[in-house]
Amino acid sequence: MKLSCCIDLNEKDIISIVGAGGKTSLMFELAQEIKKQKSKILTTTTTKIYVPTKEKYDYIFLNDKLIFKSLISDKKGIYVYGKTINTEGKIIGLSEDQLNSVLGYFDYMLIEADGANEKSLKGWNSTEPVIYSATTKTIGLLDIQSLGMTICENSIHRFEEFCKITTSNKGEKITLDHLLKLIIHPQGLFKNSKGEKILFINKADNLHHLNMAMQLINSKIISCANIVDKIIVGSIKNKNYTNIGLNKGVDTVL
Structure with missing residues (x-):
């Protein structure tokens, strides 16, 4: 089964990707x-991303004035759009109005x-994430290899917000309970989400991490109603x- 099939992708879907541990790679x-x-x-952002390598796209427009001149092209492929590139070498993404303008x-x-x-x-501050209002599917990305990691500023972005959401303290090790709180908390992974909520547990690269992901799902997530609409590991x-399958456990393993 392809990734697009797991997501149940439909033509004209607008997918917003949030979280940490592989968002750009997933996109x-x-x-x-x-x-x-x-x-x-x-492919674009409402925040900032590094300029992708050339093999990842077919057309790229990083000038606000050039973006809209390219829209009438009927050429198929992957388009990267952004306002400009900042001093960090990151693409500055599109605003709500600009996304509305390219929608069709x-x-x-x-x-x-x-x-x-x-x-x-x-963790998330008051302005994050920046989810486009017309989004049909929100994919929340979770890195299962973060289990056992020490909670500190060096390993967690917006460390203080993360500790509030997960009721954790500096120096503790990440547990399944911390990850569950991150998923289900109103200010957590699916904050501001639109459309279908899809949890993607990434980096299950070996049997150990796959088992940890399944333990999180079977012992924690499935027992909590209405957290997400779909789970992919x-x-x-x-x-x-x-x-x-949220009611049956594993549906398909590839």
Whole structure:
């Protein structure tokens, strides 16, 4: 089963990706898969992302004035749009109004809607995440390899907010309970989410981390009603994905 099938992707879907531990990789992996359908795909951000390497896209426009001149093109492929590049070498993303302006020109829109400063976990301040109002699916990314990690400023983006959400303290080790709180808390992973809520537990790269992900799901998440609409466990790196049936446990293992 492909990633797009796990997500149950539909034409004209607008997907916002939040969390930490592989958002950009997920966005471009999904874009590459959709591209095989001869589709026109927008990849962008409402925050900031590093400029992707050339093999990840077909067309790139990083000048506010050039973006809208390119929209009438009927060429299929992956488009990267941004306002400009800042001094960090990051793309400054599109505003709500700009996203509204390009809405009708693409078969799919993939939006990185959160920032984690390349950390494995994060907390959220009052302005985050920045989710486009027309989003049809929100994918919340969770790094299962963060289990056992020491809670501190060096490993967690917005460390103080994370501790409030998870009722944790500096120096503790990340547990399944901490990750559950991060998922279910109103100010946590699915804060401001729109449309279908999809939990993607990433970096289940080996049997140990797959078992930890399943333990989190079976002992914690499935027992809590109305947290998410769909759960995927997998490894973006290895292109392996597992669909989880919320009432039955594992549905499909690849």
